[in-house]
Amino acid sequence: MTNTANTSAIACKIHSVAALTSGISKVVLSPEQAVDYRAGHYLQLVLSAADKRPFSIASIASSNLLELHIGTPAGDTWSSAALTHIEQQFQAGLPVMAEIGLGQAQLRENSKRPVILLAGGTGFSYVYAIAQALRAANTSQPVYLYWGVRSEDALYYQQQLQQWASSSKQFRFIPVVQQPSADWQGRTGLVHEAVLADFVSLEAYDIYIAGPFAMAGIARDAFTEQGAHREYMFADAFAYI
Ligand SMILES: Cc1cc2nc3c(=O)[nH]c(=O)nc-3n(C[C@H](O)[C@H](O)[C@H](O)COP(=O)(O)OP(=O)(O)OC[C@H]3O[C@@H](n4cnc5c(N)ncnc54)[C@H](O)[C@@H]3O)c2cc1C
Known part of the structure; x- marks a missing residue:
């Protein structure tokens, strides 16, 4: 079980931002220190101390990079604000901050059930x-x-x-x-x-x-x-x- 309250934010370099479709972007982050997470965990992108937005981690821990899929449908402000933050940091050559390895819905690795x-x-x-x-x-x-x-x-x-x-x-x-x-x-x-x-x-x-x-x-x-x-x-x- 993950303790979401005590996870501290880690700086992540922005490796790439690319369109998957007209309304969905793939963001790849490179954490500046070792991170611990399981398949099915999410991260919280820190926009400010009071504003953190969850995104599922599409990659698995054997990769050193974190892959995110961010949907920004027309009229959405919730995830488009997060994507705009990432793009601004990327253009400025700055990292984003993220709390990594959160959630309760990760893969139950020992289960043999279909x-x-x-x-x-x-x-x-x-x-x-x-x-x-x-x-x-x-x-x-x-x-x-x-x-x-x-x-x-x-x-x-x-x-x-x-x-x-x-x-x-x-x-x-x-x-x-x-x-x-x-x-x-x-x-x-x-x-x-x-x-x-x-x-x-x-x-x-x-x-x-x-x-x-x-x-x-x-x-x-x-x-x-x-x-x-x-x-x-x-x-x-x-x-x-
Ligand atoms: C922990 C956490 C992690 C998150 N991770 C991400 C992330 O990685 N990326 C991201 O963009 N957002 C994320 N979100 C935000 C949120 O979950 C997404 O905005 C949401 O999944 C987006 O769905 P969509 O617009 O792509 O689906 P839609 O295009 O709205 O729907 C896709 C399909 O879902 C089904 N569906 C939709 N609505 C209904 C309904 N009312 N009843 C029955 N079936 C329905 C239908 O089959 C539909 O075709 C996350 C939120 C939390 C809390």
């Missing part, structure tokens, strides 16, 4: 780290990664996930598009509803969830009704809803 990863939009950052850690550990349990997006152009790591799925019997990737184009051949609708349609019972599964808070709440209730155990459902969003 895994469902449920991501809505940029919640993908969180499940991507967990999927990488499971791959790196060469685990044998089945892993189902569901990624729900509004339109398919937001599936920015789709190619890599499809390649993982074709090279591993244990790993399944199920993209779910809410407002698909005429060309989309895959699943449609809300992502948690795809999970409900695919599993008669969720009792046996460890379920990791990240995305809009409304989605996390709805998924928790619906999955519980379909047999999932509360103690095997993990999401830092649960602390906010």
